[in-house]
Amino acid sequence: MDLFTFIVTVFVSFLGILFGAVLTHHTRDEVFEMRKLIPFLQFAILVAVFVVLFLFFPFTIVSALLVLSFGFIYIFWRKNNLNFLDYIVLSMILVISSVNPKAHLYVTLFAFIFGILSGSLFYVMNTKHKKHQVKKLAHHRHTGKHLDFHSMTSSLFYTYKFFFFLAIIAFAAAHLIDFLF
């Protein structure tokens, strides 16, 4: 896959984060009601992404990637309680899947849906709600701030840009390693 196609697919897949926040802004009560379901849906999507990888790539390599990814999330989850670990893993999976265009298409789709859920969760976690405050939701920790819509979209846009560039750097690094080997 060429760099331009990869950039376009990453652009689309991570757009889900912003899309999710905007959707939740307009449907906040409905999303707030189902907030506890979101982390489970995110986990289901991560599982689906790995199912796609198992279908398209050799078992041994995908198994190693699975162990590496969940090991990475597990170690830093416990250590720092960070919310963005899933996206580091998704960026790497987008790079790996670019070997097969069909697999990349499915992974892009799942990453987009994952982004919608992440954006929604971020919105729910960082806005004041009339019913209750959300202190902790699965591994997602409340940051102690309540943001207005503008601050939230700016923050999500920063996150979006960061993972966009991380995926592109990883793609360039993968090509460099491939070239050096």
Next chain:
Amino acid sequence: MRVKTKRGQTWSFDLIVAVVIFIVVVGIFYSLLNRSNEGTVDTQALESGAKSISYQLNCDVSPVFPPCFIENGEINETKLAVVAALPYADLKELLGTTEDFCIYLLDEENRIIPVIDENTPGIGSGSYLLNATLGCDGS
């Protein structure tokens, strides 16, 4: 004394190192996968290309002449002769394919029926062999 707790999400040095290692490992996996895919043929793409060509040959499905020459389930010999006379490059462009192809006819016992005569058993690329020695275009 009030202890200020860090509540924001920060990147620690070990996380940065872990991400760099992760990128390197993913790069190695990418390289391995890229190598294992080299030299393989995407048969699904070839199959869908062949289906696309067969649809375009059927005037009932795609009424564009040329390249269609099958009408009501039967071959229109006049149209077939026109299609067979087209240069291969032009026909390839008409069918919208970049892959080499061969259009040939078989009878009930899977024997080749020459499209025009013995010298022209099929329509398409000479690199496609209909048997051990006979190319699609009779070469």
